[in-house]
Amino acid sequence: MADLSTSICGMKLRSPLILASGITDTTGASLLRAIRNGAGAAIIKSVSVEPREGHKGHVVQEFDDLSMINAMGLPNQGIKHAIDELIEAQKRTDAPLIANIYAGTVEDFGLLAREISKAKPAMIEVNISCPNVHDEFGTPFSALPEAAAKVTKEVKKNTSIPISIKLSPNTIAISQVAKAVEKAGADCITCINTLAGMLIDIDTAVPILSNLSGGISGKALKPVAVKAVYDCHEVVKIPIIGTGGVLTGRDAIEHIMAGAGAVGVGTALFYRGQEAFSLINAEMKEEMKRLGYKSIKEMIGLAHH
Amino acid sequence: MEMGVATPVKLPIAKIVDEAKDIKTFFFTHLLKSEPGQFIMVILPKLGMRPMSISSDNGAEFGTTICGVGPLSNAMMEKKPGDIIGIRGPLGKPFSGRGNHVVLVGGGYGSGPMAFWAERAIARGMDSKKIHYIVGARTKELLLFEERMRRAKVNLHIATNDGSHGYKGFNIDLLRQVIEEAKHSGNPLDMIYTCGPELMEKAVFDVAVETGTDCEISMERYMKCGIGICGSCAVDPDGLLICVDGPCVNKETAAKITEFGAYHRDASGQKVYYKKG
Numbered sequence: 001m002a003d004l005s006t007s008i009c010g011m012k013l014r015s016p017l018i019l020a021s022g023i024t025d026t027t028g029a030s031l032l033r034a035i036r037n038g039a040g041a042a043i044i045k046s047v048s049v050e051p052r053e054g055h056k057g058h059v060v061q062e063f064d065d066l067s068m069i070n071a072m073g074l075p076n077q078g079i080k081h082a083i084d085e086l087i088e089a090q091k092r093t094d095a096p097l098i099a100n101i102y103a104g105t106v107e108d109f110g111l112l113a114r115e116i117s118k119a120k121p122a123m124i125e126v127n128i129s130c131p132n133v134h135d136e137f138g139t140p141f142s143a144l145p146e147a148a149a150k151v152t153k154e155v156k157k158n159t160s161i162p163i164s165i166k167l168s169p170n171t172i173a174i175s176q177v178a179k180a181v182e183k184a185g186a187d188c189i190t191c192i193n194t195l196a197g198m199l200i201d202i203d204t205a206v207p208i209l210s211n212l213s214g215g216i217s218g219k220a221l222k223p224v225a226v227k228a229v230y231d232c233h234e235v236v237k238i239p240i241i242g243t244g245g246v247l248t249g250r251d252a253i254e255h256i257m258a259g260a261g262a263v264g265v266g267t268a269l270f271y272r273g274q275e276a277f278s279l280i281n282a283e284m285k286e287e288m289k290r291l292g293y294k295s296i297k298e299m300i301g302l303a304h305h
Numbered sequence: 306m307e308m309g310v311a312t313p314v315k316l317p318i319a320k321i322v323d324e325a326k327d328i329k330t331f332f333f334t335h336l337l338k339s340e341p342g343q344f345i346m347v348i349l350p351k352l353g354m355r356p357m358s359i360s361s362d363n364g365a366e367f368g369t370t371i372c373g374v375g376p377l378s379n380a381m382m383e384k385k386p387g388d389i390i391g392i393r394g395p396l397g398k399p400f401s402g403r404g405n406h407v408v409l410v411g412g413g414y415g416s417g418p419m420a421f422w423a424e425r426a427i428a429r430g431m432d433s434k435k436i437h438y439i440v441g442a443r444t445k446e447l448l449l450f451e452e453r454m455r456r457a458k459v460n461l462h463i464a465t466n467d468g469s470h471g472y473k474g475f476n477i478d479l480l481r482q483v484i485e486e487a488k489h490s491g492n493p494l495d496m497i498y499t500c501g502p503e504l505m506e507k508a509v510f511d512v513a514v515e516t517g518t519d520c521e522i523s524m525e526r527y528m529k530c531g532i533g534i535c536g537s538c539a540v541d542p543d544g545l546l547i548c549v550d551g552p553c554v555n556k557e558t559a560a561k562i563t564e565f566g567a568y569h570r571d572a573s574g575q576k577v578y579y580k581k582g
Contacts, residue, residue: 023534023535023536024533024534024535024536024539024544024546025536026535026536026537026539026570026574027536027539027541027544027570027574029539029540029541029542029543029544030536030539030544031544032542032543032544033539033543033544033545034544045536045574051573051574051575052573053571053572053573054529054572054573056353056376057351057352057353057354057377058348058353058354059353059529059530059535060529060530060532060534060535061313062312062532063312068534070530070534070535072529072535075529075535075537075572075573075574076573076574077573077574077575078573078575081574081575081576201350203315203389204350206350206351210351210353267534269533269534270532270533270534273533273549274533274546274549274550
């Protein structure tokens with residue numbers, strides 16, 4: 001009988017599936033719902049120092065086959081309320097709840113890490129890569145190994161909770177960024193954030209998203225994400241949360257074989273509904289049975305020969 | 306794998322009807338296949354998309370009633386027949402359609418889905434005399450769909466806060482009267498449907514609980530995506546998403562939503578408490 005339970009960075013997971021940051025998870029109630037539906041852990045939407053309303057208007061659009069592009073603009077309640085949401089939610093579950101922080105300056109990353117640690121999350125994911133707010137903050141930290149390492153050091157300095165740096169595919173060499181953040185003290189990396197893209201409505205000659213461009217997720221992102229996980233697994237020893245295009249049990253196993261120890265799920269909640277977690281869990285078990293695997297750990301990195 | 310919801314379509318406005326000051330109904334000739342209580346996202350280039358309720362759908366033509374309150378809805382007020390509008394939908398869970406003797410309680414432009422419910426039920430064979438339509442507004446000029454409901458031959462009950470038309474007071478008072486009268490006549494009401502401002506809906510829900518009458522409520526929450534992805538409309542404590550698990554919720558679900566009638570969340574997710582009184 002295939003066993004889905006596993007662990008990563010000291011977190012015990014009943015399933016390797018983790019609700020990815022940014023999907024339905026503005027509030028603690030949404031994190032709990034993902035757990036109830038079969039997720040092993042859940043990550044809150046990126047939290048900034050001050051509340052943010054995010055972009056107005058057309059913020060998300062599905063396209064082609066099982067793909068999606070979004071530019072939400074990181075709406076969130078701000079650190080003060082996020083701490084309360086996490087504390088209240090953690091009272092209602094034994095499953096690990098993961099924070100996610102986002103800032104425009106290295107100093108603010110440190111401040112957020114210190115503050116969010118008060119909620120005692122199981123892990124702090126650090127969003128250094130969201131492509132949606134370039135216009136406000138310039139080049140993202142995720143684009144350059146030195147900048148990413150600087151944020152990592154600052155966050156580590158301000159918390160004793162394990163941290164995962166969420167890497168971006170929008171860089172020339174993701175494995176170099178991965179190596180740099182590992183050296184700077186990261187406990188884990190999340191591979192990957194969305195891929196920058198654009199859709200244009202040819203009837204009106206206007207880009208579809210209000211923000212003009214956005215981040216691609218879903219099926220179109222999967223091969224990009226699997227390669228990123230694979231490339232990073234080649235160069236770092238710290239565990240990897242593989243994220244990007246996981247819609248089925250097969251997709252999850254692909255990520256794991258590329259080197260992921262746990263797997264983020266996001267866009268699947270649109271295409272398969274809130275019960276996506278239980279569906280993917282069941283599919284993983286089926287595939288593992290068919291292939292003769294009994295545990296998640298024995299599949300990690302199997303594609304590296 | 307089942308796909309999500311329909312990709313947006315671009316439709317020319319077929320007809321515009323002025324309903325009240327800054328309230329217009331826009332009609333589109335399109336097979337929307339919607340049920341009463343569902344909504345659409347109205348999309349305008351550069352102004353984005355906002356959720357709007359569906360106020361009629363006869364199979365050949367549907368209408369959405371819009372009040373000019375923000376950038377997109379105000380831009381809609383300037384539109385002319387023939388202008389092209391992006392529409393995504395129908396979205397969300399509709400009202401169930403249950404009930405053999407029902408009362409519809411609408412407030413403000415929330416009366417659109419109520420009128421739609423009545424017309425659809427009659428088209429499906431329900432006796433119009435088994436439908437009570439209670440509509441309230443601050444003043445006569447703001448009352449919606451009175452003529453339309455008169456034509457549908459439902460039992461019409463009108464309340465205005467200033468007494469300029471119908472009963473002087475709140476539609477909740479009329480609701481109590483209608484329930485009471487139906488009970489005494491030996492043909493009690495078995496369902497209340499409501500759509501309108503949240504505190505009115507909460508008052509309707511409380512009456513439903515108090516009188517032991519079943520009810521369904523169309524809830525409104527801030528929405529960004531409308532398709533169950535962004536989480537802006539998640540309600541406490543169970544994280545139901547009003548865009549896909551609602552907007553129409555039954556009595557049991559409404560009873561579990563602890564924030565119903567207490568607070569909602571703004572665009573950043575911060576709680577905004579309703580002012581009582």
